[in-house]
Amino acid sequence: MRSGVCLYPGSFDPVTLGHMDIIRRAAKVFEKVYVGVLINPEKKGSFTNEERVDLLKRACADLSNVEIVSFTGLTAELCRKLDIRVLVRGLRGGDDLTSEMRMAKINAQLLPGLETVFLGASSGMEAVSSSLVREIASFGGDISALVPKEICQEIQNRFKRS
Numbered sequence: 188m189r190s191g192v193c194l195y196p197g198s199f200d201p202v203t204l205g206h207m208d209i210i211r212r213a214a215k216v217f218e219k220v221y222v223g224v225l226i227n228p229e230k231k232g233s234f235t236n237e238e239r240v241d242l243l244k245r246a247c248a249d250l251s252n253v254e255i256v257s258f259t260g261l262t263a264e265l266c267r268k269l270d271i272r273v274l275v276r277g278l279r280g281g282d283d284l285t286s287e288m289r290m291a292k293i294n295a296q297l298l299p300g301l302e303t304v305f306l307g308a309s310s311g312m313e314a315v316s317s318s319l320v321r322e323i324a325s326f327g328g329d330i331s332a333l334v335p336k337e338i339c340q341e342i343q344n345r346f347k348r349s
């Protein structure tokens with residue numbers, strides 16, 4: 188049984204199998220999952236905002252209850268706008284816990300009643316991160332175990348040195 192709506196926010200620069208693990212599991216628990224791609228005008232990522240959204244859309248194409256949205260500003264404001272009261276965040280291990288708990292508290296202060304639900308990374312996903320993908324790809328390493336197969340080549344190409 189699935190219930191309610193949630194938002195899974197992040198930078199997704201680029202989306203990884205770690206993110207997909209969380210999205211797929213959230214999609215089983217919630218009726219509707221919004222994936223919020225933060226557009227940060229001050230931070231130039233490896234992928235443009237449009238590219239990050241497009242990669243996510245392709246990776247989530249088989250998930251009918253998942254919608255990709257981009258946003259600027261506060262995550263809590265997006266929740267207010269979409270009338271969402273549950274955030275989902277992934278925890279890869281103890282290192283994530285302190286910062287994620289802090290973020291959850293700040294978000295609850297910004298929008299009283301906003302709860303953060305943590306999903307622990309599935310086995311094998313604990314070390315996967317966008318920064319690791321960028322680093323390995325930039326040295327020409329194999330990222331196929333780290334990113335969705337539909338978008339692997341495109342990500343690899345981005346980092347190809349000429």
Ligand code: PNS
Pocket residue numbers: 196197198199225260261262263290293294
């Ligand atoms: O890619 P990440 O580091 O997993 O995502 C972090 C993100 C985008 C969820 C967080 O930085 C965020 O919510 N930024 C929007 C600004 C905001 O709401 N700040 C207050 C809460 S920390």
